[in-house]
Amino acid sequence: xxxxxxxxxxxxxxxxxxxxxxxxxxxxxxxxxxxxxxxxxxxxxxxxxxxxxxxxxxxxxxxxxxxxxxxxxxxxxxxxxxxxxxxxxxxxxxxxxxxxxxxxxxxxxxxxx
Amino acid sequence: xxxxxxxxxxxxxxxxxxxxxxxxxxxxxxxxxxxxxxxxxxxxxxxxxxxxxxxxxxxxxxxxxxxxxxxxxxxxxxxxxxxxxxxxxxxxxxxxxxxxxxxxxxxxxxx
Numbered sequence: 016x017x018x019x020x021x022x023x024x025x026x027x028x029x030x031x032x033x034x035x036x037x038x039x040x041x042x043x044x045x046x047x048x049x050x051x052x053x054x055x056x057x058x059x060x061x062x063x064x065x066x067x068x069x070x071x072x073x074x075x076x077x078x079x080x081x082x083x084x085x086x087x088x089x090x091x092x093x094x095x096x097x098x099x100x101x102x103x104x105x106x107x108x109x110x111x112x113x114x115x116x117x118x119x120x121x122x123x124x125x126x127x128x
Numbered sequence: 129x130x131x132x133x134x135x136x137x138x139x140x141x142x143x144x145x146x147x148x149x150x151x152x153x154x155x156x157x158x159x160x161x162x163x164x165x166x167x168x169x170x171x172x173x174x175x176x177x178x179x180x181x182x183x184x185x186x187x188x189x190x191x192x193x194x195x196x197x198x199x200x201x202x203x204x205x206x207x208x209x210x211x212x213x214x215x216x217x218x219x220x221x222x223x224x225x226x227x228x229x230x231x232x233x234x235x236x237x238x239x
Binding site for chain 1: 160162164169170171172173174177216218220225226227229230231232
């Protein structure tokens with residue numbers, strides 16, 4: 016089946032620093048990848064949709080200058096959280112579209128101290 | 129606005145019973161429907177997809193779709209404690225590839 020990897024799985028950083036999260040589709044090419052954020056006991060929140068070779072489409076209320084998304088190839092998308100603050104601490108999950116189904120990566124737990 | 133509604137639960141069933149999870153959607157042109165399982169602290173895992181009216185079976189799981197009633201369900205037969213998780217329903221409209229997720233139903237299977 017379709018496999019999506021994410022790295023790192025867990026990261027702790029200091030307030031004001033930037034963190035990059037990688038999302039890779041391992042056995043298929045994903046023209047579209049999605050980035051979600053999930054706070055404890057809450058539902059998935061779509062942050063942005065990224066298409067290979069073009070700018071990401073951000074959902075309303077998501078700051079594109081703070082959450083930089085780069086979909087450089089058909090198998091790799093990156094999310095950079097710039098100038099992270101404690102309120103950015105969350106579970107970040109990417110997913111990749113394979114035909115009409117969407118497969119999720121294992122997620123990255125970000126803690127900003 | 130497209131919405132997918134699920135009862136948050138928790139739905140509690142005894143081991144060996146049938147668990148029935150339900151979902152309704154607001155967008156009549158939705159064409160693809162998915163069920164995901166999410167264990168606490170983990171990311172969602174795709175378990176079923178369904179596109180046509182009727183039932184689709186895969187092992188202990190059966191997805192049911194009724195487009196006239198805008199209703200999707202997931203039945204889990206012979207429920208096991210390992211099935212305890214949050215189940216997310218998602219719908220994709222025709223012409224779009226961005227799914228709309230429900231908030232999920234928490235299922236607890238007790239021994």
